[in-house]
Amino acid sequence: MSRRDPFRPTFGASPYFWAGRTLILDRFTDAVEDNPGNPNRSLITDGARGIGKTVLLTELENIATLVDSTIPTRIRELSPPATRTITAVTVGGLGRVDTELLDVPSPTPTLNSRLRELLGLLRGTGVLITVDEVQDADPEALSQLATTYQDLIRDDRQVALVMAGLTHGINRLLDLPGTTFLRRARRFELGPLTDADALATLTTTAADSGRPFDDSSARSAVQLARGYPYLVQLVGYLAWDHTEDAITQDDVAAIAEEAIETMGAQVHAPSLKGVPSAQLAYLRAMADLTEPGRNTVSSTEVAEAVGKKPNQATDTRGKLMDRGLIEAPAWGRVSFTLPYIAEHVRSQGRRTRIS
Ligand SMILES: Nc1ncnc2c1ncn2[C@@H]1O[C@H](COP(=O)(O)OP(=O)(O)OP(=O)(O)O)[C@@H](O)[C@H]1O
Numbered sequence: 093m094s095r096r097d098p099f100r101p102t103f104g105a106s107p108y109f110w111a112g113r114t115l116i117l118d119r120f121t122d123a124v125e126d127n128p129g130n131p132n133r134s135l136i137t138d139g140a141r142g143i144g145k146t147v148l149l150t151e152l153e154n155i156a157t158l159v160d161s162t163i164p165t166r167i168r169e170l171s172p173p174a175t176r177t178i179t180a181v182t183v184g185g186l187g188r189v190d191t192e193l194l195d196v197p198s199p200t201p202t203l204n205s206r207l208r209e210l211l212g213l214l215r216g217t218g219v220l221i222t223v224d225e226v227q228d229a230d231p232e233a234l235s236q237l238a239t240t241y242q243d244l245i246r247d248d249r250q251v252a253l254v255m256a257g258l259t260h261g262i263n264r265l266l267d268l269p270g271t272t273f274l275r276r277a278r279r280f281e282l283g284p285l286t287d288a289d290a291l292a293t294l295t296t297t298a299a300d301s302g303r304p305f306d307d308s309s310a311r312s313a314v315q316l317a318r319g320y321p322y323l324v325q326l327v328g329y330l331a332w333d334h335t336e337d338a339i340t341q342d343d344v345a346a347i348a349e350e351a352i353e354t355m356g357a358q359v360h361a362p363s364l365k366g367v368p369s370a371q372l373a374y375l376r377a378m379a380d381l382t383e384p385g386r387n388t389v390s391s392t393e394v395a396e397a398v399g400k401k402p403n404q405a406t407d408t409r410g411k412l413m414d415r416g417l418i419e420a421p422a423w424g425r426v427s428f429t430l431p432y433i434a435e436h437v438r439s440q441g442r443r444t445r446i447s
Pocket residue numbers: 100101102103104105106107109110111112113140141142143144145146147148293321322323324325
């Protein structure tokens with residue numbers, strides 16, 4: 093029995109027990125086994141902070157490296173199989189092919205020439221290019237990647253491309269000229285985990301390490317985590333840490349506040365950094381107007397609360413949507429993208445008044 097907490101509330105850290113996202117994993121598995129032309133070899137996954145984009149990239153890399161193995165499961169291998177169909181290669185900073193296979197010091201290698209060089213060194217295998225945090229990519233570099241990739245595809249080379257990033261940032265980049273080709277990539281927007289998937293992660297991870305949830309504590313933990321993958325790990329982590337044997341409902345209740353505060357500090361605080369005061373005021377008004385158990389508020393009421401006519405607040409609302417902080421799920425309604433922003437914004441307001 094493990095004495096170390098098996099949950100991993102850390103960005104970029106793959107979970108002990110993987111849950112959900114099966115559609116994209118299955119499509120990609122088929123695609124790497126198929127011919128270069130398979131459209132699911134070019135994927136864009138997007139979604140909010142902490143929704144699981146980076147660990148999904150890792151999972152897809154694992155699929156690519158395991159495709160030639162006789163084991164039909166996606167078990168993470170310690171030593172890679174001898175033959176691979178596709179070698180996972182991350183192109184860091186977009187201009188560089190980062191791999192041990194390449195230590196050829198050529199003067200000013202272009203992405204195209206280096207990838208071709210790399211492909212030339214491989215036999216019976218190919219290259220998977222993964223790009224994380226695409227929303228921050230230099231548009232020029234992205235368009236270079238698009239051109240190169242299109243070129244390799246046209247030549248029927250064994251390449252695949254998976255990109256991940258925040259939804260609105262990606263939309264903005266894909267609107268630029270030069271990235272037309274990337275616009276044709278299959279797009280998967282990552283949403284929250286289903287309750288069943290969140291439950292599976294929580295219960296399996298805890299049980300495997302000797303501190304199982306019971307029925308009611310598992311249900312409370314699922315509710316608290318709201319399907320948000322980072323929170324699922326965090327709630328599991330804190331609950332596991334709070335006991336020495338089975339996890340009870342009292343354990344989950346006892347860590348709820350800390351989970352919400354940590355979410356605020358780790359996720360909301362960084363994404364609210366540098367947000368201008370008019371936008372913060374809008375968020376505060378939304379938080380104040382959000383009734384318990386309801387997700388959306390009327391944008392007219394929010395505008396009123398910040399002392400503006402609805403059309404005057406449209407710009408602020410649009411900017412907050414661009415930042416991925418709020419959404420407009422229905423006409424005239426707005427909601428927070430991530431769970432517990434309202435709580436965070438309210439607690440910030442309190443803190444300001446005290447100081
Ligand atoms: N499918 C999943 N099953 C279980 N846990 C998951 C899953 N996806 C993500 N997680 C957990 O959620 C947390 C956040 O994942 P990840 O770092 O991939 O998010 P992200 O979308 O890349 O965030 P950011 O936008 O900040 O880069 C990690 O702790 C990870 O282990």
